[in-house]
Amino acid sequence: MERADAAEDARLRSILDLLGDPRRARHALGEALSAHGIHADDPRLAATQQVFARYPDDAALDEATLFEAIRPNARLLERAFLGELVIPDFASFTTELRDIFDETRALEDGEVATYIPQLARVAPGHYGVSACTVDGQRFSAGDSDVDFTAQSCMKPLNYCFALEENGEDEVHRIIGREPSGRGFNELTLNKENRPHNPMINAGAIATCSLIRRGASVADRFDHVMEQWRRLTGGRKAGFSNAVYLSEKDKGDRNYALGYFMKEKRVFPEGTDLLQTLEFYFQCCSIETSCERMALVAATLANGGICPMTGERVLRFSTVRSCLSLMYSCGMYDFSGEFAFTIGLPAKSGVSGGLMVVVPNVLGFCTWSPRLDPLGNSVRGIAFCKELVGRFNFHNYDDLVGSLDAKRDPRRRMLLR
Numbered sequence: 383m384e385r386a387d388a389a390e391d392a393r394l395r396s397i398l399d400l401l402g403d404p405r406r407a408r409h410a411l412g413e414a415l416s417a418h419g420i421h422a423d424d425p426r427l428a429a430t431q432q433v434f435a436r437y438p439d440d441a442a443l444d445e446a447t448l449f450e451a452i453r454p455n456a457r458l459l460e461r462a463f464l465g466e467l468v469i470p471d472f473a474s475f476t477t478e479l480r481d482i483f484d485e486t487r488a489l490e491d492g493e494v495a496t497y498i499p500q501l502a503r504v505a506p507g508h509y510g511v512s513a514c515t516v517d518g519q520r521f522s523a524g525d526s527d528v529d530f531t532a533q534s535c536m537k538p539l540n541y542c543f544a545l546e547e548n549g550e551d552e553v554h555r556i557i558g559r560e561p562s563g564r565g566f567n568e569l570t571l572n573k574e575n576r577p578h579n580p581m582i583n584a585g586a587i588a589t590c591s592l593i594r595r596g597a598s599v600a601d602r603f604d605h606v607m608e609q610w611r612r613l614t615g616g617r618k619a620g621f622s623n624a625v626y627l628s629e630k631d632k633g634d635r636n637y638a639l640g641y642f643m644k645e646k647r648v649f650p651e652g653t654d655l656l657q658t659l660e661f662y663f664q665c666c667s668i669e670t671s672c673e674r675m676a677l678v679a680a681t682l683a684n685g686g687i688c689p690m691t692g693e694r695v696l697r698f699s700t701v702r703s704c705l706s707l708m709y710s711c712g713m714y715d716f717s718g719e720f721a722f723t724i725g726l727p728a729k730s731g732v733s734g735g736l737m738v739v740v741p742n743v744l745g746f747c748t749w750s751p752r753l754d755p756l757g758n759s760v761r762g763i764a765f766c767k768e769l770v771g772r773f774n775f776h777n778y779d780d781l782v783g784s785l786d787a788k789r790d791p792r793r794r795m796l797l798r
């Protein structure tokens with residue numbers, strides 16, 4: 383036991399040595415972590431901060447107190463200092479992200495969605511980007527903390543919640559998993575009279591019928607909000623009542639899709655169609671931000687474990703199914719083109735949000751409300767193209783024997 387304590391002390395002392403002057407250690411700690419993208423509001427740092435909070439800012443802390451402060455995060459600190467985080471040179475990586483952000487900000491093509499007044503009124507110039515790695519290293523630029531409604535970006539998440547609850551066989555007995563090749567809200571079903579996939583409206587409405595179906599509408603919505611909270615490491619999702627009321631008011635196509643599917647007996651026995659549609663409109667009206675959406679994307683990149691809390695929110699198999707369908711169906715009628723050129727699972731929404739996952743590395747979200755004719759954010763697509771132009775993030779960039787000159791920012795576990 384004593385030997386173990388001595389080894390632990392030696393380990394903590396070597397971390398302290400790296401922080402230099404003990405009188406400045408607490409500040410050096412914050413600076414070092416932030417250089418690696420681990421920021422002060424990271425929930426993992428709370429225990430460390432609680433120790434520091436007991437002393438005035440300029441107090442000289444003794445070794446025992448510094449040990450107490452760094453002990454809960456010793457592994458995280460070691461990994462950061464030893465270059466073991468998934469993107470070891472995070473500062474250089476974020477310089478590139480900032481550069482891509484500045485470059486794509488100049489784009490002013492596209493139109494904001496106008497099918498409801500609440501979206502038509504959003505200032506078109508907004509632009510935000512956030513990224514979060516599987517180790518919780520974060521970067522943000524621009525309007526990354528401004529709320530927008532998730533719209534179709536909620537579809538992959540609802541699909542995950544339905545999978546967790548019902549399993550893959552039951553969900554896909556009701557909803558297909560092929561791209562439709564048709565508009566996202568088109569009045570069409572596949573040959574078996576099932577919605578083509580959960581990423582287009584028909585499939586997303588059917589997905590809603592599979593989430594907590596026995597519960598009250600209020601409890602179903604609470605459940606979804608709670609899952610969003612877990613996916614973002616404890617941050618609360620918002621809700622826009624105005625967008626919800628507008629969606630409901632202008633939702634004729636979605637009502638038509640609902641009745642069409644009811645006629646074709648798509649929904650499970652006992653489904654209340656109108657309640658299901660309302661639940662769908664409510665989920666479209668969930669408010670998020672680039673910062674929070676990047677955390678969701680990072681949880682997906684991390685196989686369902688939230689990097690900020692270490693909590694398993696989704697099963698690995700759920701995430702695998704979700705990423706597969708984001709890859710093939712997530713970008714409206716640009717899905718095939720996006721898979722070809724960008725090679726990453728992604729989901730966009732009419733409010734201009736775009737959530738992208740680089741599996742095992744990071745998740746990111748861009749938000750810019752001007753859309754191209756296919757309904758995807760112009761700046762969001764441009765950001766992805768430039769990112770994948772610089773780094774080998776395309777799913778097939780890294781094949782054996784690849785001579786591609788793109789850079790690889792991630793830590794390599796194995797030398798080839």
Ligand code: GLU
Binds near residue numbers: 532533535583731732
């Ligand atoms: N609320 C929209 C609808 O159902 C979502 C569309 C979208 O983001 O693709 O029509």
